Structures are given as structure tokens and as C-alpha cells.
Amino acid sequence: MPKSEKTLANAAHEYNVTHKDLPLCCPMPSMASWNSHPRVYLAIEKTGEAECPYCSAIFKLTDFNER
Numbered sequence: 001m002p003k004s005e006k007t008l009a010n011a012a013h014e015y016n017v018t019h020k021d022l023p024l025c026c027p028m029p030s031m032a033s034w035n036s037h038p039r040v041y042l043a044i045e046k047t048g049e050a051e052c053p054y055c056s057a058i059f060k061l062t063d064f065n066e067r
Contacts, residue, residue, distance in 0.1 A: 014058045024059060026052040
């Protein structure tokens with residue numbers, strides 16, 4: 001993905017993700033992380049939801065019930 005297409009890290013408080021995004025980390029690889037917090041991996045598989053301990057962003061697994 002070209003740099004200009006990356007989204008800003010921590011630009012939203014809630015993000016929808018799918019199993020294709022796993023393993024899940026914040027900031028995500030598609031985010032410009034140069035000015036963000038250290039990358040942290042989030043366990044989302046069991047509950048379908050995870051919160052980043054650094055920025056409090058909420059990640060929701062949209063295809064949680066499809067697996």
C-alpha cells in the first residue's frame with residue numbers, strides 16, 4: 001500500500017476488523033504509526049472485541065460469528 005493511502009493511527013475510537021486482519025495489533029499495519037504508541041498485539045478471537053491498552057481504541061471482529 002502506498003504511503004499516501006495509509007490511515008492515521010488512532011484517528012478513530014472504534015475499528016471494525018475481520019479474521020483477515022489477524023493477528024490483530026494496534027496500530028494496524030495499514031496505519032501510519034510514526035507518531036503513535038508502540039505496537040501491541042490484541043487477543044480478539046475469543047470474545048470478538050478488544051481494547052488497546054495504550055490508546056483505548058476498541059476493535060470489533062465483524063465476522064466473529066461466521067467462524
